[in-house]
Amino acid sequence: MIKKMVDKKSGNYSDRPKLYMQDIWEGSRIIMRGYDSLWKVERKLYHQFLNINKAGRYIPYQDLETKQLIVDLLENPANFEDLITRSTLSIATSMAYGFRVLDTKSEVMQELFKNTHGFFVMVNSSKLLDWYPQLRPLLRLMPSWLYPMAREAKQIFYREKTQFRQLYEDAKCASQMDNSLPSFAADISRAKETWKGTENGSLLTDHAGSYIAGIAMEGAADTTSNTLAGLIKAMMLFPNVQQKCQEELDAVVGGGRLPTINDFESLPYIRQTTKEALRWLPTAISGAIPHAALSEDIVDGYRIPSGATVVMAVWSVNNDSSLFPNPRKFDPSRHDPNLSFSEAAAAPDFRDRDNWTFGAGRRICPGIHIAERTLFLAAARLLWTFEIRKAKDAYGRDIDVDMDEVTQSIAARPLPFPCNFVPRSDKHVRVAQKEWAEARQLLDEHGNYKHNVLQ
Numbered sequence: 001m002i003k004k005m006v007d008k009k010s011g012n013y014s015d016r017p018k019l020y021m022q023d024i025w026e027g028s029r030i031i032m033r034g035y036d037s038l039w040k041v042e043r044k045l046y047h048q049f050l051n052i053n054k055a056g057r058y059i060p061y062q063d064l065e066t067k068q069l070i071v072d073l074l075e076n077p078a079n080f081e082d083l084i085t086r087s088t089l090s091i092a093t094s095m096a097y098g099f100r101v102l103d104t105k106s107e108v109m110q111e112l113f114k115n116t117h118g119f120f121v122m123v124n125s126s127k128l129l130d131w132y133p134q135l136r137p138l139l140r141l142m143p144s145w146l147y148p149m150a151r152e153a154k155q156i157f158y159r160e161k162t163q164f165r166q167l168y169e170d171a172k173c174a175s176q177m178d179n180s181l182p183s184f185a186a187d188i189s190r191a192k193e194t195w196k197g198t199e200n201g202s203l204l205t206d207h208a209g210s211y212i213a214g215i216a217m218e219g220a221a222d223t224t225s226n227t228l229a230g231l232i233k234a235m236m237l238f239p240n241v242q243q244k245c246q247e248e249l250d251a252v253v254g255g256g257r258l259p260t261i262n263d264f265e266s267l268p269y270i271r272q273t274t275k276e277a278l279r280w281l282p283t284a285i286s287g288a289i290p291h292a293a294l295s296e297d298i299v300d301g302y303r304i305p306s307g308a309t310v311v312m313a314v315w316s317v318n319n320d321s322s323l324f325p326n327p328r329k330f331d332p333s334r335h336d337p338n339l340s341f342s343e344a345a346a347a348p349d350f351r352d353r354d355n356w357t358f359g360a361g362r363r364i365c366p367g368i369h370i371a372e373r374t375l376f377l378a379a380a381r382l383l384w385t386f387e388i389r390k391a392k393d394a395y396g397r398d399i400d401v402d403m404d405e406v407t408q409s410i411a412a413r414p415l416p417f418p419c420n421f422v423p424r425s426d427k428h429v430r431v432a433q434k435e436w437a438e439a440r441q442l443l444d445e446h447g448n449y450k451h452n453v454l455q
C-alpha cells in the first residue's frame with residue numbers, strides 16, 4: 001500500500017497534515033512543511049549537498065567521531081547511550097555548521113535538546129486541535145491565561161529560531177576566514193547569493209536558510225543514534241549474528257587496524273546488519289511525520305479525501321511475515337548486500353525493499369546516503385573492538401532485556417538497557433587507542449579541527 005500510494009502517486013501524497021504547531025512555528029520546519037514552493041527549494045538544497053556523491057565528502061567526520069566513540073567506550077562503557085548520541089550529534093553539527101560536540105551537556109546542546117523536545121511535546125499536547133481544526137478560531141477568542149499552551153509554544157519557537165539563526169550566522173562568518181571548514185550552513189548562504197533575483201532566491205530568506213541547516217542537523221542526530229542503540233541491542237540478543245560479523249571483520253580487516261570506509265565493499269555482512277537494524281527496530285516507527293493527500297483519490301475502492309492524513313505503518317510493514325519471515329528474528333542475510341540503502345528504497349518491486357524506515361515517495365529521507373556510511377563505520381568499528389554481551393546481575397546471572405521495548409516518540413529508541421562492552425583483546429584495545437591518538441592530531445586544544453579535513 002505504501003508503494004502503491006506514497007511512492008507511485010508521490011505527487012499526490014507528498015503533502016503534510018496542517019498541524020496547529022506548524023502555524024505557531026510559522027511553517028519553519030521543513031519536515032512538517034506542506035508540498036509548497038519553499039519545500040521544493042529546501043529539497044533542492046538537500047539534494048545538492050547530501051546527494052550520493054556529496055555524502056562521501058563528510059567521511060572524515062564520520063571516521064573521526066566513530067574512532068572517538070570506540071575509545072570513549074573503552075573508558076566508560078556504562079555510558080554507551082550518551083556516547084553514541086555525542087558521536088552522531090557531532091557528525092551532524094560538523095556537517096551542518098563546522099563545529100564538533102565534545103559534551104552533550106554543554107549549554108548550546110542543552111538549549112538545542114530543550115527546544116526540539118519542546119516542539120514535539122507541543123505537537124503532542126495540541127493533538128485535539130489537529131483532529132478538530134474547527135476549534136482553532138475559538139482559541140483566538142480566549143484570553144491567553146485560559147489557554148497558555150500557544151504562548152508557551154511561541155516562546156519555544158522564538159528560542160529555537162534565535163539559536164538556529166545564531167548557529168547559521170556563525171557558520172557564515174566562519175566560512176569567510178582562511179582555512180575555514182566547509183559547512184552545510186555556509187553552502188546554503190552561498191546558494192542564496194547565487195540565486196539572488198530569482199524566485200528561489202526570494203524564497204530562501206536567512207530565516208529559511210537557518211532552518212534548512214538546523215533541521216538537517218536535527219534529522220541526522222537522533223535517528224542515527226537511535227538506530228545504533230537498536231543495533232547494539234540486537235548484537236547483545238543475537239550473539240550468533242555478532243559472531244558472524246566478527247568472523248567477516250577478522251577475515252577482511254584482520255587484527256592490526258580498525259575497519260575503514262575502504263572496506264565498505266568487502267564487508268557485505270556488516271552492511272546487511274545495518275539494514276537489518278533499520279528494519280528490526282525502526283526509529284521512524286510510524287514513518288516519523290505523516291504525509292497528507294493533496295487531492296481526493298480512490299485506492300482499492302476506498303475513498304481517500306483531499307487533505308486526509310496518511311500514516312505509514314512502518315513497524316507493521318517491517319514486521320510483515322510475508323515479506324520478512326519470522327520477523328522478530330534479527331537476520332541480516334534476508335537483505336541483498338548488492339543494493340545500497342537508497343537503491344533498495346527505490347526498488348520497483350516493493351519486495352526488494354530492505355525496510356521502510358527512511359519513509360517513501362518524494363519526501364523520503366534526503367540523509368539516507370550519510371546515514372548509510374555512519375551506520376557502516378560505527379557498526380564495523382564497534383564489532384571489531386568489542387564483544388557486546390548481556391550485563392550480569394549481582395549473582396552473575398544474565399540480565400534479560402525485552403527486545404521490543406521502545407520509547408514513545410516519533411523517533412523511537414530502545415528503552416535504556418544494561419549492556420556489557422568487553423574488548424576483544426588487548427591488541428584490539430591498543431590498535432584503537434593508537435588510531436585515535438593519530439586522529440587527534442587533526443584537532444586543536446579545544447577539540448575542534450585545526451584545518452579543513454574535507455576534500
Ligand code: HEM
Pocket residue numbers: 030031032043046050215216217219220221223224227283284287288289290291357358359360361362363364365366367368370371
Ligand atoms: C538512520 C538514520 C535516519 C533515519 C531512520 C531517517 C528517517 C527519516 C524519515 C522517516 C523521514 C520522513 C520521510 C517521509 O516523510 O516519508 C526523514 C526526513 C528527513 N530526514 Fe532523515 N533519517 C535519518 C538520517 C538523516 C540524516 C543523516 C539527515 C541529514 C543529513 C536527515 C535529514 C532529513 C530531512 C531534512 C528530512 C525532511 C525531508 C522532508 O520532509 O522532505 N535524516 N528522515
